Amino acid sequence: MDLKIKGKTALITGGDSGMGLETAKFLAREGVNIVLSDESGGKELDTAVKQVEKDCQFGAKVMGIAADVSKNKQVLALADKVEKEFGGAHIIFHAAGARGAAGDFLELTDEDWMKTIDVDLMGAVRVARAFVPQMQNLKWGRMIMVASENAFQPYVEESPYNACKAAIINLSKCLSRSYSKENILFNVISPAFIETPMTDAMMEEEAEKRNVSEEEAAKQFVKENRPHIAMQRRGRPEEVASTVAFLCSEHASYINGANIRIDGGAVESAF
Template identity: 80%
Template structure:
C-alpha cells in the first residue's frame, strides 16, 4: 500500500532499537526522510542509521541526531537541526521512554516517581511542544505517542510507569482537540509485551531471579503475567511499526485522538 507520504520528513525518538528503528525502516521504504534520535550519539545510533539507509527508497535521506528527551534544551536543539536540514518534521513518532522505577508502591520514593515522569510523560510534552510549531508551519502533521497496556490494565509493581502511560493517552487526546483544525493529527498506541530492549532486560532479570533461561522466562511471563495473549508470545516490533506507519499516512486522515491497542489481546477488558 502506498501511504502517500513520500518526501515528507519524520522524527523517530528512541530510534536506535525496538519500535523506533522498525518504524523508521517502514517509513524510509515509503520514501520518507527519517531522523533517528536517541539519548547518545554512540555506536547504536550510527548502526541504526546504516540499517535504515538500506531500506530507504525514492531518495529518502536518513540521519541520526542525539538528544536527551529529559533535557528541554536538547529537544529544542534537535528541532532546530531538523528545521535547518529539512525545513521541519511532518511526522513525529515518539517512542523514547523507560520502564522507570518499579517495586512495592510504599517503597518508591518521590525521586523514583519524578525520574520516571520526567522521561515517560514530560519527554512527550517536550517533544510535542518543540515540534508542533513545525507541523503548523508545514500545514500537515502526524504525531504518534507510545502509551501502553499498563494504562488500562495496570501492574502493581509498575505504578509510576502506569500513571505516565495513562497520562500519554490523555495528552494525545488533548493535543488532538487543540490542533486538528490545522490538519495536525495526534494519536497514540498501546503495545504490550513486544520484543524490545526494555522487555529483553525484564526477561533477563526474571531469568536470574528464577534461575531459568531467558527463553523459559519469556514463556513463564506470557503464561503467568500476560495470560490473555492468545498467541502466547511476545509481539514483534515490525507488527507495531505497521500500525504506526498507517497512523502517519494520508490513509489515516480521519483517525484523530485515538488510542490503538497492539497487545495480542493482553488487556482483558473489551472496552479499555
C-alpha cells in the first residue's frame, strides 16, 4: 500500500531500537526522511541510522540526533536541527520513555515520581510544544504518542508509569481537539509487553531470578503475570510499526484523538 507520504519528514524519539527503529524502517521504505533521536546517541544511534539507510526508498535521507527529552533545551535544539536540515517535521512518533521507579507505593518518593513524570509525561509535552509549530507551518501533521496497557489495567508496582501513560492519552486527546482544523492529527497507541529494551531488561532480571533462559522466563512471566494476553507471547516491534505507519499516512486522515491498543488482547475489559 502506498501511504502517500513520500518526501515527508518524520522525527522518531526513542528511535535507536524497538518500536521506534522498526517504525523508522517502515516509513523509510515509503520514501519518508527519517530523523532518529535518542537520549545518549553514540554507537547505538549510529548503528540504527545505518540500519534504516538500508531500507530507504525514493531518495529518503536518514540522520541521527541525540536529545534527552527530559531536557527542554535539548528538545528545542533538536527541533532547530530538524527545521534547518529538512524544513521541519511532518510526522512525530514519540516513542521515548522509561519504566521509571517501581515498587511499593508507600516506598516511592517524590523524587521517584518526578523522574518518571519528567521523562514519560513532560517528555511528550516538550516534544509536542517544540514541533507543533513546524507542522503548523507545513500545514500538515501527524503525532503518535505511546501509552500502554498500564493506562487501563495498571500494575500495582508501577504506579508512576501507570499514571503517566494515562496522562499521555488525555494529553493527545486535548491536542487533537486543538489543532485538527490545521490538518494536524494526534493519536495514541497502547502496546503491551512488546520486545523492546525495556522488557528485555525485565526478562533478563526474571531469567536470573528463576535460573532459566530469557525465552523461558518470558513464557513463565506471561503465564503468571500477564494472563490476559490472549496470544500468550510478547509482541514484536514490527507488529507495532505497521500500525504506527498507517496512522502517519494520508489513509488515516479521519483518525484523530484515538487510542489504539496493540496488546495481543492484554486488556481484559472491552472498554
